[in-house]
Amino acid sequence: MATARxxxxxxxxxxxxxxFYLRQMLLIRRFEEKAGEAYSLGKIGGFCHLYIGxxxxxxxxxxxxxxxxxxxxxxxxxxxxxxxxxxxxAVMAELFGKATGCSRGKxxxxxxxxxxxGFLGGHGIVGGHIPLTAGIxxxxxxxxxxxxxxxxxxxxxxxxxxxxxxxxxxxxxKLPCIFICENNRxxxxxxxxxxxxxxxxxxxxxxxxxxxxxxxxxxLGEVMAAMDRAVVRARRPAQPTLLEIRTYRFVGHSMxxxxxxxxxxxxxxxxxxxxxxxxIWSERLKSEGLIDDAGIEQFDTxxxxxxxxxxxxxxxxxxPEPGELYTDVYAPVKESA
Amino acid sequence: MPVMTYRDALNAAxxxxxxxxxxxxxxxxxxGVYQGAYKVxxxxxxxxxxxxxxxxPITELGFAGVGxxxxxxxxxxxxxxxxxxxxxxAIDQIINTAAKIRYMxxxxxxxxxxxxxxxxxxxxxxxxxxxxxxxxxxxxPGLKVIxxxxxxxxxxxxxxxxxxxxxxxxxxxxxxxxTKGEVPEGEHIVPIGKAEVKRAGEHVSxxxxxKTVASCLKAAEQLEAExxxxxxxxxxxxxxxxxxxxxxxxxxxxRAVIAEEGWYFAGAGAQVVDELQQGIFDELDAPILRxxxxxxxxxxxxxxxxxxxxxxxxxxxxxxxxxxxE
Numbered sequence: 027m028a029t030a031r032x033x034x035x036x037x038x039x040x041x042x043x044x045x046f047y048l049r050q051m052l053l054i055r056r057f058e059e060k061a062g063e064a065y066s067l068g069k070i071g072g073f074c075h076l077y078i079g080x081x082x083x084x085x086x087x088x089x090x091x092x093x094x095x096x097x098x099x100x101x102x103x104x105x106x107x108x109x110x111x112x113x114x115x116a117v118m119a120e121l122f123g124k125a126t127g128c129s130r131g132k133x134x135x136x137x138x139x140x141x142x143x144g145f146l147g148g149h150g151i152v153g154g155h156i157p158l159t160a161g162i163x164x165x166x167x168x169x170x171x172x173x174x175x176x177x178x179x180x181x182x183x184x185x186x187x188x189x190x191x192x193x194x195x196x197x198x199x200k201l202p203c204i205f206i207c208e209n210n211r212x213x214x215x216x217x218x219x220x221x222x223x224x225x226x227x228x229x230x231x232x233x234x235x236x237x238x239x240x241x242x243x244x245x246l247g248e249v250m251a252a253m254d255r256a257v258v259r260a261r262r263p264a265q266p267t268l269l270e271i272r273t274y275r276f277v278g279h280s281m282x283x284x285x286x287x288x289x290x291x292x293x294x295x296x297x298x299x300x301x302x303x304x305x306i307w308s309e310r311l312k313s314e315g316l317i318d319d320a321g322i323e324q325f326d327t328x329x330x331x332x333x334x335x336x337x338x339x340x341x342x343x344x345x346p347e348p349g350e351l352y353t354d355v356y357a358p359v360k361e362s363a
Numbered sequence: 364m365p366v367m368t369y370r371d372a373l374n375a376a377x378x379x380x381x382x383x384x385x386x387x388x389x390x391x392x393x394x395g396v397y398q399g400a401y402k403v404x405x406x407x408x409x410x411x412x413x414x415x416x417x418x419x420p421i422t423e424l425g426f427a428g429v430g431x432x433x434x435x436x437x438x439x440x441x442x443x444x445x446x447x448x449x450x451x452x453a454i455d456q457i458i459n460t461a462a463k464i465r466y467m468x469x470x471x472x473x474x475x476x477x478x479x480x481x482x483x484x485x486x487x488x489x490x491x492x493x494x495x496x497x498x499x500x501x502x503x504p505g506l507k508v509i510x511x512x513x514x515x516x517x518x519x520x521x522x523x524x525x526x527x528x529x530x531x532x533x534x535x536x537x538x539x540x541x542t543k544g545e546v547p548e549g550e551h552i553v554p555i556g557k558a559e560v561k562r563a564g565e566h567v568s569x570x571x572x573x574k575t576v577a578s579c580l581k582a583a584e585q586l587e588a589e590x591x592x593x594x595x596x597x598x599x600x601x602x603x604x605x606x607x608x609x610x611x612x613x614x615x616x617x618r619a620v621i622a623e624e625g626w627y628f629a630g631a632g633a634q635v636v637d638e639l640q641q642g643i644f645d646e647l648d649a650p651i652l653r654x655x656x657x658x659x660x661x662x663x664x665x666x667x668x669x670x671x672x673x674x675x676x677x678x679x680x681x682x683x684x685x686x687x688x689e
Binding site for chain 1: 388419422427428429430431434436437440456459460464465467470473504507527528
């Protein structure tokens with residue numbers, strides 16, 4: 027049994043972590059606000075999908091992974107990139123298309139990568155990356171290792187064949203995969219009940235004899251606990267899981283889409299905003315005496331400075347050299363074997 | 364040198380590369396217990412076990428994606444499509460991920476994978492089972508496209524494809540599996556991107572690949588009887604094209620016919636024509652002609668099917684035309 031002293035030490039360590047997760051969520055929120063601003067200024071091109079409202083999903087899930095685990099995600103990938111430990115500079119510079127970006131300016135907002143963190147993309151085709159996650163899980167099993175392979179996707183992807191094909195194989199082969207459905211209720215502008223005959227997405231796992239849970243995605247504590255259980259199942263001997271994490275996008279589908287409009291009302295958005303994951307977690311930490319308003323303010327000041335630094339860094343970074351157009355199409359030529 | 368079938372040559376390449384590199388595995392429909400729909404993987408399950416010879420459900424998108432994901436973390440998958448017709452279901456994985464992931468990750472994530480299986484028309488399989496997609500895949504930067512014509516090239520090129528660090532589309536001729544030829548034992552490597560003169564000649568270049576190589580060799584025999592010396596150049600790889608070999612041959616003969624099995628419009632031969640007119644315009648003594656499959660879905664009726672296919676007779680006729688013999 028732990029002594030009072032070590033348990034206090036463990037408590038302190040846990041409290042540190044809890045505060046860090048709050049800081050991460052704040053970082054994502056402020057980062058995304060800044061990205062929206064930069065987009066409006068024309069600093070960011072193309073499509074830009076923000077993660078505001080969904081921060082607890084990325085932070086909570088990724089808090090449970092080891093550094094050698096893998097993940098893939100969708101084009102709404104900034105938040106997970108930051109939660110996985112990519113720097114705000116590397117992500118913002120990629121959004122700006124700069125040579126210093128995490129994909130050297132060749133990926134953009136939708137294609138963030140950092141292989142050293144096992145962050146294997148930002149993918150742009152709805153559902154298309156779900157089989158990749160099964161393949162990464164297959165490779166883990168093939169090599170008899172004990173990492174896990176995690177995939178984030180939206181609820182719209184579950185009507186796509188790629189979802190079913192991947193989950194079926196993960197079920198047959200017992201792959202160490204965690205399929206995380208971020209159910210933010212709208213596939214672009216199409217509400218879940220207009221797109222799927224089965225509202226309870228987690229139930230789809232039953233078709234593949236797979237463990238499943240429904241999770242409140244606005245409550246970081248709930249997300250972490252569910253993900254912890256999924257990770258335990260996924261480590262050897264592996265059992266895959268489908269997590270349906272219910273959340274809400276506080277902003278439009280992309281920067282070209284108003285927050286509310288044809289497909290959802292202002293009242294609905296306002297109601298959901300009351301369940302802001304950052305507020306919920308802040309209240310919990312305050313009620314447990316782990317932080318006070320001044321502490322939260324301090325974090326907010328820090329992350330705003332971090333985001334401003336990232337913005338300045340991205341703005342001042344060079345574009346890729348013109349010759350970069352033709353690099354990375356094929357692998358470098360090897361000496362013949 | 365041992366004589367073996369195209370099928371067994373492919374089998375030898377798979378066996379040798381799997382023995383050489385534990386990261387290589389074969390995945391697809393019926394590759395294991397059933398021994399392969401076309402028996403290319405015969406005996407491999409017994410030799411390498413079910414972890415490396417992986418039977419899948421009929422789920423092309425899914426298992427192609429599994430292969431791509433495994434390749435992204437360093438394994439070297441060989442994904443067998445029972446035929447390339449079925450790979451249409453998987454094309455998002457091939458084009459949107461395999462071909463692009465190195466580029467869009469800024470060089471961080473590679474995809475050393477081989478997609479292979481039979482391509483083109485066999486006999487009376489109808490519209491959905493008789494198609495040539497090499498032009499479609501060759502259109503995509505990031506992919507390599509290989510179409511061997513002989514057992515020796517099948518073995519040597521498959522070994523190169525498996526060792527290549529890029530996604531490779533490897534198309535086997537469905538009608539070639541039973542053809543026989545001499546195949547070197549053991550370490551026989553044919554480099555990707557190198558054409559080969561299968562028959563030397565002086566008066567006209569017959570440019571071909573896969574099944575049309577045999578048609579061109581037959582056509583060359585017929586032309587010889589008329590006193591025409593035809594050179595048969597087997598491209599072997601569609602992307603990257605061996606421009607040097609193309610320019611060398613056509614600079615010698617000054618006339619070219621391209622024989623391909625696929626459809627006329629935007630076929631692989633059209634790219635060859637463009638390379639030749641850009642590269643050696645002044646060497647050409649006649650317009651370049653293409654002999655292709657008829658620009659229609661493949662009919663079932665055997666006479667209509669025959670009329671739709673590229674044949675030695677049509678190649679001879681095209682050669683006579685570029686030689687102004689008719």
